[in-house]
Amino acid sequence: MPGEAANGVIRFGIFDVDLRAGQLRRNGLKVRLQEQPFQVLSMLLERPGEVVTREDLHGRLWPADTFVDFDHGLNAAVKRLRDxxxxxxxxxxxxxxxxxxxYRFLAPVEFPSVETSPAQRPVAPNTAISSASKSRWRLVAAGLMIVLLALGFGLHVGMRASRALQPVLPKEIRLTANxxxxxxxxxxxxxxxxxxxYIDPRGAFLREIATDESHALSLPEGFRVHHVSWYPDGSHLLAEAVAESEEHSGLWNIPLLGGAPRKLVTEGEAGSVSPDGKQLAFLRGDKFNHSEIWLTSTDGGEPRMAVNVPGFVIGPPAWSxxxxxxxxxxxxxWPGYGTEDVQIEMYELASSKTDLILNDYRLQYGLVWTRDNRILFSRAEEPPNQGESNxxxxxxxxxxxxxxxxxVRLTxxxxxxxxxxxSADGKxxxxxxxNIAPAVFVADVDxxxxxxxKLQRLTMDERQSRPYEWTPDGKSVLYVSDREGTLHIFRQQIGAATPELVAGVQGSPNILRLNPERTEILYLTEAERKSAEAGNGAPSSQNSNVAGHSAANTQPEGEFQSRNLRLMRVPLDGGISQLVxxxxxxxxxxxxxxxxxxxLYSKYTKDALVFYEFDAKSGAKKELLRTSEPEWQYFNWSLSPDGRTLALAKKMRASAEAEIRLVLTRGGRQRVLKVKEWGRLATIDWAADGKSFWASAVRHGETTALINxxxxxxAKSVLQETKPYVGWAIPSQDGKHLAIWEATGGSNAWMLEVPPAW
Incomplete structure (x- = not known):
């Protein structure tokens, strides 16, 4: 870089960077920037337009013998630089x-040459200017004026043409104000x-967009709607719903002009009607490792499986x-395995051929295929904006x-x-x-x-926070949060406005517990990816945003990428992490x-949930038990405070009566508790005295509550909520307090109004 070598100054836009002085200037005024963010900027400017890896930045910012939470430090430095x-x-x-x-530096970079000082500039001779010279300068000035006018006109025309060529993005309009x-x-x-x-906790509603008037759909008592789409005639809804006397979702035709819902398909989910009104596409399959896409006529006749998908299908199919x-x-x-790829695939009815359209691990729920052949989809943003999608x-x-x-991003x-x-016209x-996200609340217990x-909110930010433990004195909650962009462990005292970061934690922890002595925090963090089976050559998701690739799905069913996890320990007050x-x-x-x-820890294998006993310091382990009974993937569990009893309950699947299975860790007969009037226990944790459980539960009729x-x-309901979710409840060691995570935030329907020039 000759400019940098000459005077150490690099320019981009309205900014100048003086590498020798370590300064950033905006329009000539100094901008405050700490040393590490400035070092990041310097490295990016050394290689503009090129990828500077996180490893390269690590080597520049922190010497090899420095112990630091690198991910947290680098993310913080980049955030300060962007600010x-x-x-x-x-x-x-x-x-x-x-x-x-x-990271990559995007803007054009200039390297201005060294300016000469006034003392070095040549002095003009002190002579009179002849009339001929004046005439020549008048001609030059006139010519320059003509050139400037021409340039100005050309720039004006060019800017108008540039604006005309730029895509006109849809307008965002709010439809509901719940x-x-x-x-x-x-x-x-x-x-x-x-x-x-639309659907909210109160039921299903129909809203006239022009007048903002809404009314509830007339549905039978106990009829619970989860998903809706429209028939092309606009007078019927296709609904995924559960009738009062049933446990599984089915597809129903709901007439809007009067009449009772009519069941079309038993055990079907996420249905969509083809634009010609002749077929329904819907999902079946109750396994993590595959889903089935079925087709049937619009009256539910002649159902047949179209695609057996090796993976989990998110949301309804979108018709061409x-x-x-x-x-x-x-x-x-697969449970316990990492998501390597999320893909948009296309299925052709005539040939039964499946093609890959887009491969991006950031893809989220929802697909639309428009009448002018565009596919709309949702994609998550990168940290520190991972709580957003567009x-x-x-x-x-x-x-x-x-x-x-x-x-092309639309929102x-x-x-x-x-x-x-x-809408059918594509407009x-x-x-x-x-922005619904879990927050931490605390409450006293009688x-x-x-x-x-009364619940008292502990975390006041809009990031995701989940509690896992209390400090031994029962005064502070230990929780995992992405409040600083990536996941970290925090400790926050009841009544305190802000938390303390637990120093020395490596990676991005996703679960934390205390050791038996209550002197160390144990936490899980991802180590590295490795093949779940020898010789598995499945591609990585490093090459995201792959559009234009068309290939049949060749991934063998049953092959997945495992998450290799490290169980670490760090002193309760922070310090150096060690591998367990x-x-x-x-x-x-x-x-x-x-x-x-x-x-104890549990791990998923191909065909079983396996439990191991382990030593919290040495990491020595031995298998305790395993289960491969039907729906073993849905087991949640908790270990009693005295270590003698393992309690297991199946989450995510409703049944006539929820059950808790009690297994003695030193052998003996199992016992099953029947929890009447509750169909599903989403979470389960032992109370501090080992004499009861705290559970997030769903009553028949889908009332979510925290129960004891x-x-x-x-069972006794202690907290009933209409909000989307009540998470687990963690008791303090003395049993006087609970730390609860509960969903907070709002959710509303919006509309994209597509311009004619789109």
Missing amino acids: ALGDSAENPRFVETLARRG SPDAPVYFGAISPDGRYLA PDSQRFVYLKDVY VWSLKVDTRPGWRWGAP SGPDWKPVINM HAVFIRT ARTREIG LEDSGINNFQCARLPSREC IDLQGH
Whole structure:
């Protein structure tokens, strides 16, 4: 870089960087920037337009013998740099994040030459200027004026032409204004664009968009709707729903002009109607490692399986305008294994051929195939904006060969934005804008009645925070949060405004517990990816955003990428982390309290959930038990404070009566508790005295509540919420307090109004 070598100054836009002085200037004024963010900027400017890896930055910022939470430090440095530049990760002008790789400097860079000082400049001779010289300068000035006018006119025309060539993005319009107590779960716009059908905790509603008038759909008592789409005639809804007397979802035809819902398909989910009104596509399959996409006529007749998908299909299939194809979102997932790829795939009915359209691990719920052959989808942003997603568009070239354009972002700003559906004329699309995230609350517990006091919110930010432990004195909660961009462990005292970061934690922890002595924090963090089976050559998701690739799905069913996890320990007050053990597929771990030193962890294998006992210091382990009974993937568990009893309950699947299975860790007969009137226990944790359980439960009728269950199976509701989710409850060691995570935030339906020039 000759300019940098000459005077150490680099210029981009309105900024100058003086590498020798270590200064950043904006329009000549100094901008305050700490040393590490400045070092990041210097490295990026050394290689503008090129990828600077996280490893390279690590080597520059921290010597090899320095112990530091590198991920946290680098993310913080990049955030400070962006703040100084007025840049954003969501819409970068200067610093672009490349997922899992590093960063790239985007703006053009200049290296101004050395300016000569006034003493070095040549002095003009002191002579009179002749009239001929004056005449020549007048001609030069006139010519210069003509050139400037021509340039100005050309610039004006060019700017107008440039604006005309730029894509005109859709306008975002809010459709519902529900409060956080009644978040909109789902919405679908009618084919004529006049009505919005939507679902919230109160039921299903129909809203006239022009007048903002809403009314509840007339449905039988106990009829619970989870998902809706429209028939092309606009007078019927296709609904995924559960009738009062049933346990599993089915597909129903709901007439809007009067009449009772009519069941079309038993055990079907996420249905969509083809544009020609002749077929339904819907999902079946109750396994993590595969889903089935089925087709049937619009009256539910002649059902047949179209695609057996090796992976988990997210959301309903989206039909092509000619009803000859559909696309779907596939997530290759297995309990305890990492998601390597999320893909948009296309299925052609005539040939039964499956083609890959887009491969991006950031893809989120929702697909739409528009009448002008664009595919709308939702994609998550990179850290530190990982709590946000936006709607994107991908142009489809339907000529032989099927080519795809480059993705174009249609929305901006915070929140999650799953895209749902579009009107028949292609002018209006509906998406949900939601900022619902778990927050930590605390409450006092009455030891005699097991009632809890008023909830007090502990975490006041809008990031995701989940509690896992209390400090031994019962005054502070230990929780995992992404409040600083990536996941870290924090400790926050009851009543305190802000938390303390637990120093020395490596990586991004996702679970934490205390050791039996209550002197160290044990936590899980991802180590590295490795093949779940020898010789598995499945591709990585490093090459995201792959559009235009068309290939049949060749991934063998049953092959997945495992997560190799490290169980680490760090002093309760922070310090140096040490490795306890490393294994793949770990999904949970817990330790008893002294005098017991029992610690357990569980891991998913291909065909079983396996439990191991381990030593919290040495990491020595041995298998305790395994289960491969039907739906073993759904087991959640908790270890009693004395380490003698393992309690297991199946989450995510409703049954006539919820059950808790009690297994003795030293052998003996199992016992089963029947929890009457509750169909599903989403979470389960032992109370501090080991005489009852705290559980997040769902009553028949889908009322979510926090309940206390005694050892005879008697349940008592202590907190009932209409919000989307009540998470687990962690008792303090003395049993006087609970730390609860509960969903907070709002969710509403929005509409994209597509301009004619789109």
